[in-house]
Amino acid sequence: MADLLQSLDPSKLVLVETVLSFATSAFSAPVYNLPIFLFGLYAQEGSDAVQSLKAFTSLLVASILYDIIWMARNPQGWFTRLLTIATLVLKVPTALSFAAALRQRGSQFGGLGMGGNDINGATVWSMPGGFTSLGAGGRDGYQNVDDPEDPPVAKTNPPLAPIAPLPSQQPQSAPGAYQNA
Numbered sequence: 001m002a003d004l005l006q007s008l009d010p011s012k013l014v015l016v017e018t019v020l021s022f023a024t025s026a027f028s029a030p031v032y033n034l035p036i037f038l039f040g041l042y043a044q045e046g047s048d049a050v051q052s053l054k055a056f057t058s059l060l061v062a063s064i065l066y067d068i069i070w071m072a073r074n075p076q077g078w079f080t081r082l083l084t085i086a087t088l089v090l091k092v093p094t095a096l097s098f099a100a101a102l103r104q105r106g107s108q109f110g111g112l113g114m115g116g117n118d119i120n121g122a123t124v125w126s127m128p129g130g131f132t133s134l135g136a137g138g139r140d141g142y143q144n145v146d147d148p149e150d151p152p153v154a155k156t157n158p159p160l161a162p163i164a165p166l167p168s169q170q171p172q173s174a175p176g177a178y179q180n181a
Contacts, residue, residue, distance in 0.1 A: 005137055008093055008097040010044055010094065010097045010098050010101055011044050013093065013094040013097060014037055014040040014041055014044055015041065015092060016090065017033075017037045017040075017087055017090050017091070017094060018026075018034070018037040018038060018040070018041060019031040020083050020086055020087045020090075021034040021036075021037050021087060022034055023083055024080050024083045024084055024087070027076070027077065027080040028074060028075070028076050028077075029076070029083070029084055030066065030070045030084065031082055032063060032066065033063065033067075033087060035061060036056070036059050036063055036125075039052075039055075039056055039059070040056045040060070040094075040098075043055070043056040044056075044098075044101075049120060050102065050105055052108045053098060053101065053102055053107075054102065054104075054107065056098065057095055057098040057099055057102065059092055059096070060094060060095045061091075061095050063091065064091050064092070064095075066086065067087070067088045067091070068088070069083065071084060071085075073097075099167060101122075
């Protein structure tokens with residue numbers, strides 16, 4: 001099964017489904033299929049667009065259920081129904097091939113319990129103030145989160161200076177100056 005999924009070309013599957021959705025869009029057919037597949041054409045073009053591929057794959061899987069509900073509730077002609085069923089049948093291998101492509105890029109569907117729950121992995125975001133999780137050295141004197149802690153350095157405090165007594169009178173302010181009383 002894995003060899004079959006790897007042999008499928010996700011871009012050609014999406015192109016075929018886009019053409020089928022376009023052909024049925026003039027008739028009584030699900031209106032959401034064409035926008036989903038147009039987004040799929042866009043998403044699969046980017047080599048580093050993992051988030052777009054996740055969104056497309058999720059939309060594609062959800063639209064399978066929507067197709068079944070739509071076909072049960074709406075009458076269609078035989079030709080339009082045939083094209084809608086062909087689109088529905090092709091959605092399954094398309095979703096599986098996109099999920100395999102995501103897995104090859106090192107991404108998982110974390111929220112679906114498919115192995116993406118590693119919270120200890122490297123992150124690509126940084127917190128304000130220089131607390132980053134990537135790289136070394138920090139920013140503006142801050143220590144990076146992943147860097148080891150520096151050993152404490154013994155500091156000697158200078159002797160405290162004596163506090164001067166306060167003058168008995170408040171200093172005089174210039175005429176017309178703002179006074180806070």
